[in-house]
Amino acid sequence: MKRMMIAVAAGALALNGAAASxxxxxxxxxxxxxxxxxxxxxxxxxxxxxxxxxxNEQGGLLGGDTYRLVQGDSQCDPKAAxxxxxxxxxxxxxxxxxxxxxxxxxxxxxxxxxxxxxxVMLSDTATAPSISDLDDNDLVFRVAPSDAYxxxxxxxxxxxxxYRKLAVTYANDDYNSGLAxxxxxxxxxxxxxxxxxxxxxxxxxxxxxxxxxxAAGEAEGLALFAYFGGSGxxxxxxxxxxxxxxxxxxxxxxxxxxVIEQIGADNLRGNILLSQPASDTEGASYKAFAAAFENAGAxxxxxxxxxxxxxxxxxEKAGSADRSMISAALRDVANAPGTVIxxxxxxxxxxxxxxxxxxxxxxxxxxxxxxxxxxxAGTYSLNGVGDDGTWTPIE
Amino acid sequence: MEQLYGxxxxxVFLLTMGGIYAVLTLGLNIHWGFTGLFNAGVxxxxxxxxxxxxxxxxxxxxxxxxxxxxxxxxxxxxxxxxSAIIAWGVGRICIRLRADYLAIATLxxxxxxxxVLKNEVWxxxxxxxxxxxxxxxxxxAEPWNxxxxxxxxxxxxxxxxxxxxxARRSPWGRVMAAIRENEAAxxxxxxxxxxxxIEAFVLGGALMGLGGALMAHHIKFIEPNAAEPISATFLxxxxxxxxxxxxxxxxxxxxxxxxxxxxxxxxxIARLPPEWAVKSAYLRIxxxxxxxxxxxxxxxxxxxxxxxxxxxxxxxxxxQPP
Numbered sequence: 001m002k003r004m005m006i007a008v009a010a011g012a013l014a015l016n017g018a019a020a021s022x023x024x025x026x027x028x029x030x031x032x033x034x035x036x037x038x039x040x041x042x043x044x045x046x047x048x049x050x051x052x053x054x055x056n057e058q059g060g061l062l063g064g065d066t067y068r069l070v071q072g073d074s075q076c077d078p079k080a081a082x083x084x085x086x087x088x089x090x091x092x093x094x095x096x097x098x099x100x101x102x103x104x105x106x107x108x109x110x111x112x113x114x115x116x117x118x119x120v121m122l123s124d125t126a127t128a129p130s131i132s133d134l135d136d137n138d139l140v141f142r143v144a145p146s147d148a149y150x151x152x153x154x155x156x157x158x159x160x161x162x163y164r165k166l167a168v169t170y171a172n173d174d175y176n177s178g179l180a181x182x183x184x185x186x187x188x189x190x191x192x193x194x195x196x197x198x199x200x201x202x203x204x205x206x207x208x209x210x211x212x213x214x215a216a217g218e219a220e221g222l223a224l225f226a227y228f229g230g231s232g233x234x235x236x237x238x239x240x241x242x243x244x245x246x247x248x249x250x251x252x253x254x255x256x257x258x259v260i261e262q263i264g265a266d267n268l269r270g271n272i273l274l275s276q277p278a279s280d281t282e283g284a285s286y287k288a289f290a291a292a293f294e295n296a297g298a299x300x301x302x303x304x305x306x307x308x309x310x311x312x313x314x315x316e317k318a319g320s321a322d323r324s325m326i327s328a329a330l331r332d333v334a335n336a337p338g339t340v341i342x343x344x345x346x347x348x349x350x351x352x353x354x355x356x357x358x359x360x361x362x363x364x365x366x367x368x369x370x371x372x373x374x375x376x377a378g379t380y381s382l383n384g385v386g387d388d389g390t391w392t393p394i395e
Numbered sequence: 396m397e398q399l400y401g402x403x404x405x406x407v408f409l410l411t412m413g414g415i416y417a418v419l420t421l422g423l424n425i426h427w428g429f430t431g432l433f434n435a436g437v438x439x440x441x442x443x444x445x446x447x448x449x450x451x452x453x454x455x456x457x458x459x460x461x462x463x464x465x466x467x468x469x470x471x472x473x474x475x476x477x478s479a480i481i482a483w484g485v486g487r488i489c490i491r492l493r494a495d496y497l498a499i500a501t502l503x504x505x506x507x508x509x510x511v512l513k514n515e516v517w518x519x520x521x522x523x524x525x526x527x528x529x530x531x532x533x534x535x536a537e538p539w540n541x542x543x544x545x546x547x548x549x550x551x552x553x554x555x556x557x558x559x560x561x562a563r564r565s566p567w568g569r570v571m572a573a574i575r576e577n578e579a580a581x582x583x584x585x586x587x588x589x590x591x592x593i594e595a596f597v598l599g600g601a602l603m604g605l606g607g608a609l610m611a612h613h614i615k616f617i618e619p620n621a622a623e624p625i626s627a628t629f630l631x632x633x634x635x636x637x638x639x640x641x642x643x644x645x646x647x648x649x650x651x652x653x654x655x656x657x658x659x660x661x662x663x664i665a666r667l668p669p670e671w672a673v674k675s676a677y678l679r680i681x682x683x684x685x686x687x688x689x690x691x692x693x694x695x696x697x698x699x700x701x702x703x704x705x706x707x708x709x710x711x712x713x714x715q716p717p
Binding site for chain 1: 397401404514516520524526537613617618626658661662673679680
C-alpha cells in the first residue's frame, strides 16, 4: 500500500514538472466529455482544439508560446465540474477556463472554483438565465445566448409562419425545459394557443403514449425541444409513423445531419423549422469557420470555436498570462469598435494587437458583443430541409 | 512555487470532496456494515439533504422556493432532520424486506425522489437547479475560504467517527451486529428487530442527508443531475467495500482513497496526446475499475477488516491465536 502511494505521489510530481514546461500557456477546456450530452460534446471539443491549432500554426501566443488547451471532464454534473475546475485552475495553472458544457456544471464550477480564484470562465453552451444572476466580479462570460432569447424568437417565427395552435413537448433537462417554458409563454402572449405542454424523459424506446395524449389537442404542429440523439429522432419517427403530428418546430438541439439521414429528407422538407443561434450562416465569419471545420452546423460547435479563439485573443491583448487581466481584455477584443477579426485570422489579430490597434472579434456564432453581465444577445435564423437534403436557412 | 501552491489548493479541494463522501460512506456503513441493510438508494437521501439545505439557506428567488435565510449550520441540521423523517417513512414500509428486495425497493425510491425533485418546478426550479447556496467561510480570501470548508468537513467526519465508534462498541452496536449475523437468534433473545433496523436506517439516512447538505454548500449549486445513482450511490458503495465494510476507519479511508483515484486519474489522463482527448475521459472509468479489481484481489474484505467483538475483555495483542 505504502509503496503504491509513494509511486503515485512521485508520478504526480514528475508529471507536474512536465506540465509546467516553459513556452506553454495553459487554458482549461472543461467539457461534458462523458455524461448525458457526450455525443454533442465530441464536435464542440474538436472545434475548440481547431481554434488552438489555428493560434499555434500562426505564431502562437505572445512571444511564440504554445496555446495549450487542457481538457477536464465536467460530465454535465456540478460535482464533477467543481472537481475538474479545481484541477484546471490549481494543478494546471490555467490562465482562464473555457467551458464547461451544461448550465448546472457551469454554475457549480463558477461559484465554487473560478470566481473565488479570480479566473475568467467563458462558456460556449450554458444558456440558463440564472447564470446572469451570479455575483461574478465580471469573471463569467458566455457566447451562448440565454434561453430567454431563443424561446421568444422561435415563438415569433412560428406566429409569423401562421401557426396558431401548437402542442409542446420537451426533454426534461435544464436546457430544453428552459427553452420550452419561454417558448410557451411567448407564444401565448402573441395570441397563440398551447394545446398541451408535456415533459418527457430522454432515451426512451418509444414516445407513442405521450404523443397520442398531445395529439388529442388537435394542434397544428408540435414544438419539440430535445436533443436529436436523446429523444428528438424517436419523437419525429413516432409522430410520422402514427400520423400524430406532421409539422414540427424546434431549436438547435435538433440541428444535426443524422436527423435528416434517419427520418428522410422528403418526409421533413417543408414540415420542420428549427431555430439556430449561429444566426448568420451567410456571414463571412461563419463561412470562414465552416471552410475549416467539417461539421460546422452541429449545435454549439461554432460557439466552441469562438470561446477558444477569444480566450487566446484576450491573453494576447493582456500581453501576459496574468489571470487578473483577462476579463478586461476579453471585453476589449470581443466588443466593437476595432479592426474586425474573423475565425482563423490569428496572424492578422496578432499583428493588430502588436500595433496597438483595438480589435473586434466577429465570431462564427455571431458578432459577440458582451453586455455588462458577460452575456451576448441572441439573433436566430430559421432552418428547414433544403432541396439538397441538408439543413438550409429559410427566409 | 505557484505550482506547489496550486497543488496544495487542489489537495484541499480533493480532501474536502473526499471528506464529504466519507460522511456518506459512514452513513452507508451503519446500514450495510453494522446492520446488514442493503440500501441502494444513497442518492435519494443525498438529494433530500442537499435540496433541504438549498431551500432553507438560499436567498429568495422567483425561480424556486426559498428566502428563509437560515445559516448553513441550521440548513445542515434541517437536512438531517428531513432525511431522517423520510428514512423513517421509507423504513416503516420496507424494512422487513430481505436484503436484495430492500435493495430494489430503495433503488426505486431514490429514483422517485430524484424525479419528484426534478418535476416539482415551483419548489426546486426543476432541472435548472438551485443556485447561490451560501458556503461556510466563503467571505474569506483564498486560500482561507477553501481551508475553512475543509476544516469544517474534517471536524464533521471526526465527530461522526468518534460517535459511531462508540455506538459500534455499545450494546446497541452489538445488537445490530447480532441482527446482521443471525436475525432469528436476535429475535429469540427478545430483541425488537424491526424497531432496531428502523433505528439504524434512520440514523444512516440522516448522515447521508448531512453528506448531501455539505455537498450542496461546497458546490454552491444543486440540480437533479448531481443525485444520479452512479456518482451518488454506486461510488459510495465502492468506497465502503474497498475501505472495509463494518469498519468506520475503513469507510473514511475508502472514501478518500477512491475519490483520490477517481479525481487524480484525470491529471494523468490530461497528459495523453490531444487526439485522445475525447476518448481518454472514458479511460478514467476503466482505470478506476482496474484499481478496484487490484484492491479487491489483494484485500478481499476491504483494506480495513471489520474488528470482531470478544465476549470477555482481553488485553490487546494476546487475543489472536496464530
